[in-house]
Amino acid sequence: MHPLHDLTIKKMHDGLLAKEYSSLEMTQAFFAWIEKRDPEVGAYLSLHKDLAVRQAEAADIAIAQDTPAGMLAGIPLAIKDNILIEGERASAASKILENYTAAYDATVIAKLKKAGSVFLGRTNMDEFAMGSSTESSAFQLTRNPHDPTRVPGGSSGGSAAAVAAHMAVAALGSDTGGSIRQPAAFCGAVGLKPTYGSVSRFGLMAMASSLDQIGPFTKTVEDAAIMYQALRGHDPMDATSSPRANDDIADALLHPTLERVRSLRVGIPDEYFIEGLAPEIAQKVEEAIASIKSLGVEIKRISLPHTKYALSCYYIVMPAEVSSNLERFEGIRYGSREHAASLSDLYRKDREAGFGTESKRRILLGTFVLSSGYYDAYYAKAQKVRRLIAQDFANAYKEVDVILTPVTPTPAFKIGEKMSDPLSMYLSDIFTIPVNLAGLPAISIPVKGGLSVDGKTLPVGFQLIGKHWGEADILGLGQYYEKL
Amino acid sequence: MLTKKELEHLADLARIELKEGEEAKLQHDLDEVLEYFKELQVLDTETVAPMTGGTDVRNALRDDASVLPEQVGKGPAAFPEKHDGYLKVPPIL
Numbered sequence: 001m002h003p004l005h006d007l008t009i010k011k012m013h014d015g016l017l018a019k020e021y022s023s024l025e026m027t028q029a030f031f032a033w034i035e036k037r038d039p040e041v042g043a044y045l046s047l048h049k050d051l052a053v054r055q056a057e058a059a060d061i062a063i064a065q066d067t068p069a070g071m072l073a074g075i076p077l078a079i080k081d082n083i084l085i086e087g088e089r090a091s092a093a094s095k096i097l098e099n100y101t102a103a104y105d106a107t108v109i110a111k112l113k114k115a116g117s118v119f120l121g122r123t124n125m126d127e128f129a130m131g132s133s134t135e136s137s138a139f140q141l142t143r144n145p146h147d148p149t150r151v152p153g154g155s156s157g158g159s160a161a162a163v164a165a166h167m168a169v170a171a172l173g174s175d176t177g178g179s180i181r182q183p184a185a186f187c188g189a190v191g192l193k194p195t196y197g198s199v200s201r202f203g204l205m206a207m208a209s210s211l212d213q214i215g216p217f218t219k220t221v222e223d224a225a226i227m228y229q230a231l232r233g234h235d236p237m238d239a240t241s242s243p244r245a246n247d248d249i250a251d252a253l254l255h256p257t258l259e260r261v262r263s264l265r266v267g268i269p270d271e272y273f274i275e276g277l278a279p280e281i282a283q284k285v286e287e288a289i290a291s292i293k294s295l296g297v298e299i300k301r302i303s304l305p306h307t308k309y310a311l312s313c314y315y316i317v318m319p320a321e322v323s324s325n326l327e328r329f330e331g332i333r334y335g336s337r338e339h340a341a342s343l344s345d346l347y348r349k350d351r352e353a354g355f356g357t358e359s360k361r362r363i364l365l366g367t368f369v370l371s372s373g374y375y376d377a378y379y380a381k382a383q384k385v386r387r388l389i390a391q392d393f394a395n396a397y398k399e400v401d402v403i404l405t406p407v408t409p410t411p412a413f414k415i416g417e418k419m420s421d422p423l424s425m426y427l428s429d430i431f432t433i434p435v436n437l438a439g440l441p442a443i444s445i446p447v448k449g450g451l452s453v454d455g456k457t458l459p460v461g462f463q464l465i466g467k468h469w470g471e472a473d474i475l476g477l478g479q480y481y482e483k484l
Numbered sequence: 485m486l487t488k489k490e491l492e493h494l495a496d497l498a499r500i501e502l503k504e505g506e507e508a509k510l511q512h513d514l515d516e517v518l519e520y521f522k523e524l525q526v527l528d529t530e531t532v533a534p535m536t537g538g539t540d541v542r543n544a545l546r547d548d549a550s551v552l553p554e555q556v557g558k559g560p561a562a563f564p565e566k567h568d569g570y571l572k573v574p575p576i577l
Contacts, residue, residue: 103558196538210538237553239544240537312521323498330499332573337564343576344499352501360500361513364491367498368514381524383534388527390535422513423520439538 002026004033005166009223012169013071016063023056023063023074027118030076034120034167042142043152043162045081047121048088052076055118062116071226073116078168080159081122082129082205083214085109088119092205093137094127096329096354106203107235108172108214115230120168123158127356128326129179129207131155132428135419136358143415144186147456150412153183156217160187163217164459170227171217176208177314178407178432180215181444185407185461188446189217190478192224193432195469196439197242199228200235208321209240211314211436221445221478225253228471249472256476258295264473266292267302267400272431278410284447284460285406291448291484292404292477300400304392309385310434315426316369316382317437322359323366329354361422390438397467402474406431407444407461411451431463441466443474445481486515 002015007026015021031049038044059074079085082092084102086109091097105113112119126136134142134157142157144150145165152161156173160183163171173180175193184191192215199214206212216227229250235241252260268289273282293299331337331350338353340346355363369378396403409430418425435442442465450457464474491511495502502510565572 100562103561104555197541210536236546240539240541241544242539242541306527309524309527312524315517316521316524327499331564333559333571334562334564340574343574346574347499348501351499352503355500357506360502360506361510363498363500364494364510365514365517367494368486368518371494371497377525378521380534381529383536384529384532385524385527387532387535388529423516426517436538437535 004029007166007169008219009071009075009169009226010220012075013073016074017069023059023118024053027052027056027076027120030120030167037165037167040143040148041145041161041165041167042140043123043158043165043167044078044121045091045093045124045139045158046089048085048119051085051088052118052120055116059116059118070115070230072112072230074118075169076118076120077112078120078123078159078162078171079109080156080171080173081125082174083109083172084203085119089122090205092128093125093139094354094356094359095138096350097334098138100334104203107200107237108231109203111230111233123156123162123171125158126155127359128205129155129174129176130322130358130362132178132182132425133413133418134158134183135415136356138356141415144412146188146450146458147412149414150458151186151415153186153412155179157183159217160184160189160191163187163189163219170219170223172214173217174204174212174214175436176211177318177436178429180217181407181432181442181461181463182429184217184444185446185459186412188450188459189219190221190224190446191215191217191444192228192475193435193442194228194232194471195441197240198245198441198469198471199231200233200238200241202235202237206325208318209325210321211318221443221475221482224443225475225479228475229253244469252472253475256472256479258480261476261480262296264402264477265298265300265400266477267300267396267403269302269304269307269396269403269405271304271307272405276409276427276430277406280451281406281408281410281460284451285462288447288462288481289404291481294484295480297477302396302400302403304396304434306385306388306392307434310389310437311426311430313382313385313389314433314437315365316378317386319362319366320370320379321366323363323370326359326363358422386437389434393434393438393440401467401470402477403465405463405465407463411453411458411460435465440468441471441474443478445478486511486518
C-alpha cells in the first residue's frame with residue numbers, strides 16, 4: 001500500500017491505472033487513518049462512509065474495465081460543509097442547519113461525481129464561512145496539524161487540515177476574503193481561489209455573493225491545476241458564472257512550459273510589506289521571491305496604493321451581503337424549529353438560538369451599513385472604494401503579469417488568541433481580501449522549509465495573484481517553483 | 485457611538501433576539517469596527533463609479549425555452565414541518 005502522506009492526485013491516478021492498489025483499498029486506508037488522526041485534529045464533522053465506498057467501487061469497476069479514467073477517478077476528497085451533496089448533511093457548521101440534509105448536488109459536486117471522485121466526508125469551518133480560525137464552528141474546534149495549540153486558519157480550516165494531515169488527497173473549500181488561501185498557508189497546503197465567475201457557486205451556501213468562490217486545497221500546485229480544470233466551466237444555474245469559463249486552456253494549465261513561465265513579469269507591491277507583517281514571514285517570502293527569480297523571471301517593484309483601505313471596504317461590503325443572504329435562515333424552510341406563538345416570534349427565537357456570535361455580529365453590522373441614514377456613508381462609499389482597489393490591480397497589470405505577496409501577516413496563531421477581539425481577527429485576512437474585492441485568481445503556496453516557532457515547524461505561504469482568467473500564469477509559475 | 489437603542493433597532497430589523505449579556509459586547513465590537521471604517525472618509529470618491537458586484541457579466545439571460553431543472557420539487561423534503569406536501573407555518577395574525 002502506498003503511504004498516504006506521499007499521495008498526490010497525480011501519483012494516486014498513476015497507481016490506480018497501474019493497478020498497484022484499488023480506490024476502495026485506499027479509501028478504506030484513509031478512513032482508518034482518519035479514525036486514528038482526526039480525534040486530535042478535528043477536521044471532519046462527519047464521514048460519508050457508505051457514499052465513499054459506493055463511489056470507490058464504481059471507480060474501481062470503471063478502471064478494471066479499462067474505461068478511460070479521468071485524473072480524479074477514484075480519488076478521495078474532503079468537502080467543506082457549505083457545499084451540497086444530495087442526501088448528505090450540510091450544516092455550514094451552524095446550529096440553525098444542524099439537521100439539514102441537502103436536497104440536490106452543487107454543480108461542483110455533480111462535476112466531481114461525473115469525474116468519479118470519492119467523497120470522504122464534510123469538513124469543519126467557521127459558521128457560514130465567517131471567521132479566520134474555524135473557532136466559530138458551532139460544533140467543534142479544528143487544530144493545526146503542525147501544532148495542536150494553534151488554529152488551522154479559516155474559514156475552510158477543516159479542509160486545509162484534512163489535506164495537511166493526509167486525511168484526504170485534496171479538498172474543496174470556499175473563499176470570500178481568504179478562506180481558502182489563509183488556512184492553506186497556516187496548514188502548509190496549496191490553496192487556489194479562482195477568478196470570480198470561473199467556478200459555479202450553485203449549491204454553495206451563499207455568504208457574500210459578490211465575493212464567494214469555490215476552490216481546491218491540494219498537496220501540490222500540479223494537483224491544484226488538475227482540480228481547477230475539473231471544477232471550472234459555465235453554469236446556467238449561477239447567473240454570475242461567465243461563458244469564458246468554458247475556454248479550453250487545459251494544456252496551459254496542466255502542461256506549462258518553462259519558456260512561457262519565464263516570459264511572465266512578476267510584481268512585488270510595496271504596500272504588502274508593511275509594519276504589521278511579522279519579520280520572519282517577510283524573510284520567508286523574500287526567499288520565495290529569490291527562488292522565483294532564479295527561474296529567470298523578471299521581478300519588479302510595483303504599487304497598489306489603496307491596499308490599506310481594503311479591509312474596511314471588505315468589512316462593509318461583505319456583512320451587507322451576509323445580512324441579506326442569511327435572511328433565509330428563519331426556521332421556516334430549513335432546520336429545526338423553536339416553539340413560537342406567532343411567525344415573527346418564530347423568526348426571532350430561531351435566529352437567536354441558531355446563529356453564533358460572529359454570525360450575529362456580521363448580520364447586525366450589515367444591517368447597520370445598509371440602514372437608512374448610514375447607507376451613503378458606509379455601503380455606497382465602500383462600493384466606490386472597491387472600484388479604486390480593482391483599478392489599482394488593473395493599473396499594475398499593465399506592467400506585470402503576476403503579483404507576489406505574503407498570504408498572512410503572521411504564522412498560525414494560538415487557539416483562543418483572537419476570539420474576543422474581532423478586529424484583530426479581521427486583520428489576519430489583510431493580504432487576501434483585496435483579491436476577492438477585485439475578483440482575481442490567487443494561489444497560496446507553501447514556502448519551502450517552514451518556520452521554527454516554539455520547537456514546532458510552522459508553514460508559511462506566499463501568494464501569486466493573477467490577472468482575471470490568468471490561472472494558467474499563477475499555476476504555471478507555481479508548478480515551476482515546486483520543481484526547484 | 486452606537487446607542488443601546490440603535491442596537492435594539494438593528495436587532496429588530498434583522499429579526500434577531502439578543503440575550504441580556506450579549507448586548508454590551510456587541511455594542512462594543514460594532515463601535516470599534518465602525519470607528520475603524522472612518523479611514524475611508526479621507527478618500528475622495530466623488531467621481532468614482534461604484535463597483536456593485538464581482539463581475540462585469542451583464543444580463544445573464546437564458547434562452548427563452550421551457551426548462552425543468554432536475555432539482556424541481558426537492559425543496560419540500562427539507563421543510564421542518566409540512567402538511568400534504570405544503571409548508572406549515574405558525575399563524576401570521
